[in-house]
Structure formats: structure tokens, C-alpha cells
Amino acid sequence: MAYLNTQVDVSTLPAAEEIELRPVHGDYLKVLRIEWLITTLVLAAITGLLIYFISGLRQTYGWVIVLGSFLLIVSTWLLFIEKSFPYSAYAIREKDVAYRRGWVQRSLKICPFNRIQNCSVQAGPVERRFRLASLIVYTAGADGADLRIPGLEQEEADRLRQFILGQIHAPQDETI
């Protein structure tokens, strides 16, 4: 109660920091690595073509810059994948759904069932090979307020989707 001017004692409310979060499936790290590898190969091909065809790059030190920035981007990306993976976790509480992520900048995003408009399950080609899927929760929020939980087992994702749809089925007093 040190910061809010509310009659409800905030310390009695369910606290976001005490949520028991479940880590996403371990195979999801493999998915991320494979996706990283594919993108890296494509980028490497583009970089190679650039250096091969633009002769100006080879005569000056331009190729060092191109190659250097390629390596920098790719390695930083991998570092972020490896470092942030252990922190990725989700939770379904009584009245909301939460997802935690990040490494340098960590975030915990929580969305009440009350505000969820729709809910879907998506799986990319690599995810499907590992029988994984992402759960996407849509809200009416304007800029990127949707919640995406990746790295769930397909059955788990479907189950969660059913559960959340069941939770949101009753709009209280509006028809929309």
C-alpha cells in the first residue's frame, strides 16, 4: 500500500511475481537453433553474392565491413536465443494468462481472460517436426497487445486453447 491510493489492500491481491511459471518445452530451443541456422545460411549466401559480384567491395576494405556485420548480427542473434531461452516460461492463472521472456530486457506480460477476443494455435514447419505449436491470444489492444506463447506441445496448446475459449465464452453485458 505504499504507492497506490486504493481502498483495496494490494498485498492481498494475487501477486504477479509469485506466479508459478512453466518453462516452454526443451525441444523449442532446437527449433530456434534450426530456424537460426536456416536464416544464417540464406544470409551467408546473400553476403557471398554481394562480395562476389560487387568488385568495389573487394578492392577496398568494404568486404570486411559486410562480412563483419554479417557475423556480428548472426552471432548476437544466437547469443540472444541461447540466453533468453531458459527464462521463457508461461502460466495460466485463475483469471489471466502470463508469458515471461527476454534476456537483456526481461518482460512479463499478463492478459486477463476477460479481455481476450480470440485464441488460436499455430505451428511453423520446423515446429511441426518436433510436434510443437504456439498459442496466440488476441486482445482488442491496439499496438501489439497480443500474447504469443511459443514452444508448447501440440496437445498442450490445443488444450490451453480450449480452456481459454471456455473461459471467455460469456461476454457480460455487451453484444460485441
Next chain:
Amino acid sequence: MKPFDWSKPQKQPWAGLAVVFANTLWEAIKGLWVFILLILLKRKDESGPDWTQILAIIILFLTVVSALFRFLFFRFYIEEGKLVIKKGWLKKETKVIPLERIQTVHVEQGPLHQLLSIVKLSIDTAGTQKTEATIEALGKPMAEALREELLSVQGQENKEAVNNSIPGAPSITLTDRDLLKLSISANHLEAFFIVFSFMFGLYDRLRSIDDDLVSGVDNLFPDKAIYPVLFLIAAVLMVTLLVSTARVFLRFYNFAVFRVNNGFRIRGGLFNVKEKLIASRKVQYVSWRANWIRKLMRLWMLEYHVSGGYEIKSKQRVHLPITRPAYLPMLVADYYPIPATGGLLSIRVHPSFIGRRLLMFGVLPTLIILPLMWWAWGAYSLFFLLYTPVPGFAALLIQKKFRLWALDDVLLVKRGFFGETHILLQWQKIQAVSIRQSIYQRQKGLASVKLDTAAGSIYIPYINLKAARELTDYALYKASSRYASWL
């Protein structure tokens, strides 16, 4: 007013053809302007045919044909509680909008509409997808009747425009003096830089094309280096003032706010008269702001942040100039009365925010960019050092001014650097909450909070972690409450 039979396919009135033609022509010019410019600039070849005329005739002909098709194949009708709009000849397009999904119907009049005494109707729906529709031209009585019909399906409590056809005495209007005050206090700095860079670029280009043209200006001043610049600045100041005045008059001429059953009806504009309905329940949060001149003059610009993709595009945002202090609490109270904050606990931005901003947006970019600039421009690049402290200075002002009051039903934020912005948000309008921490914030026990609403997000930087957690918990508690509706 004779009753209309909406179940039969309706055409637009013939006067609408002019509007459709004008729109088509405008689109054609927008699409082909490079081509047109190229042809126009080409020196006339004595022997060959006059391409300018041929081109003009072709474009005009195609435009007339295309506009005619657009006009003739446009139909709309109401069928089984749905508005159906059909258009197109070769590529047919049908839009079906269930009436209960219609949120608001806006009426708009451009100069051509005014001349022909017709109106344009835009229909806004609650969907996240792009389901808006427009009817380019309608006679005034027909438009009123259609609006009535479109909104009549909704329940009495949802109906936004019950007494629409009888606008009462306007609640708020602007006098010419108010408009002048608004013009003088407009954000000149922004307009100034736009006009200045434009004119400077023009001056430079003219000089490179034709030295004689600008030598007139240059000869006015003996010292060539500095005086033309001063002259430019003076000229730009004049133009800026004129531009600001014109912008204010274009937007707010004949401005009036009427109270209707569940919201406001706002109209205004000089050539392009716009009329909008703001349903109170659709308002997600309210903000009012003033730059430092306006703060001194006690002028505020109030904004209702409304849900729906249509409104979020800045063109459609709803600004209400407040010229009398008494209007502000009155208009905000429609959303929620402005709470008194005296003696209440407030959440403030942590002072380390200043240093971090200086480091991340001032010092770091300087360390990266300065060596590169040095390599390219030598000692001139030291001018870049003037920029380095700016983010820190801005952060200092932001940190000093920021206040957040968390109350039972609402959240009030006061922030700004030269000016001041107030934001009033009801907890129940929140869609999602994020709590974020960088490495530095984790060490210092700080966090940032982002509150997402259907009309945009509110970002609260660098507050105490405990305060951030309390905000998050309380926001979720209020949003999850059974009776809390956001629409």
C-alpha cells in the same frame, strides 16, 4: 422526410457523379504524377504532335469512363439486418456489414459536397479487420434517414444517435478570438523546422540551377554568408505563423460540440466539414495537453482516445480545443471526473532514468557516430557533441515532471517536458499489462510498466519495482473484475 425503402438497392444521387469523378481524377493524378511531370517538362517539339494535350485527353477520357462505371455499379441496401454494398463492374466487390456491428456513422462534407449539398457517409465497425465502408455521396435527408436506420437496430442503450436529427444548442463553440489564440500558440517549433528545411532546400536548389534567380536576395546583403540565412529565418517565421493559422482555421472553423444521449457530437472544419459521434463507452482513455505557450494561456487540447482501427490513424483522432478552463472538467467528467490529487501518494520516475537516457541515447550513439563522422568530415563533426547532452536534458525534464496517481477506479498520469500532458485511464479499460526490466533495472530494483488499451498503450518508465508490481496486480484485479467492461 419521405420514408425510404432500404431493402431495394439504392443508387447514389446524380450529384454524386461529380464527387466520384473528382475522386477518380485525383487518384489518377496521384498515380501518374511522375509521368505527367515528365511530359509537361519536355520541351515542345515543333514538328511532332502536342503530347501534353493528347495525354490530358487520354487521362480525362479514362477517368470519365472509370468514374461512370464506379458510379453506375454502386448499390447499397439493407437485407436481413445487414448492410450490403456492391460495387465494381469487371471486378465485383460486395461488402456485408451486420448492423449490430456498426459502431458509428460519420458524416463529412468536402468543398464539392457543400457545393452540391450532399454528404459523405463513413461507417465504422468494431472489427479488428478493415471493415469500414464509405458511401461517397448522399442527399442530406437520405443520409440522415440512413444513419437513423443503421443505428436503430442496436438496443436503445447502445444507440448512439437518438436525437441526432435535432441538434440542440451547441454546448461548446469557438469564437474567432479563440481560433486566433489557438493559432498563435500552436506548435510553431515543429512547423518552423518543416518550413525552414523546405525553404532552405529550395533556396539551395534554386542557386544551383540558376544563380541569377537568387542573386537578387543575395545582393540585398553585403555579407553573403550570414544575412541570407537571417532573411530566410524571418521569412520562415512569417510563413510558419501563417501556416499555423491556416491549419487551425481549416480544422476548427465553425467548431461545435453537442451533447447527445451517450456521448458527443463534434463538428468543424472550413472546407472539409467533418462531423463525428463519440460514444462515451468507446472512449478508452482521455488525455489533455498543452505546450508551454498554451499552458500560459490556459488553453488545452483534449483528446478522446477511442477504440477501433479507424480512429487510431492520426488523421481520424478526435481533438477538442479547450479555450475556457471550465470546459475541461466538464468534458473529461463524461469519461470520469478529474480526481483531486492533493495530498495523495504519487509514483515518480527514478532519477537514474536521466543518466541511463544520457548514456543510451546520447553518449553511446556519439561514441559510435563521431569516429565515422570524423573520418568523413574532420573537425566539423565536433558539432555533433552539441547533440550528446540533449537526451539527458530531455530525460531530466521528464523525470522532474512525471507523476502517477493510482486511485480506486482510475489512473492519472501527468507528464511532459516543455509542455504538459495529462492522461486519465480507467483500470477496466486495460487489455494487457507488461512489466519489464533491463539488466540495469534489475540491479537497482526498478521496472517499467506498459499498459495496453484498445486505443493505444501507456508506458510508465523507471519506477520502483514494488510500485510496478502493485500497479500490475491492481490493474489485473480491476480488469478481471466480473462487471468491468471496456466497451
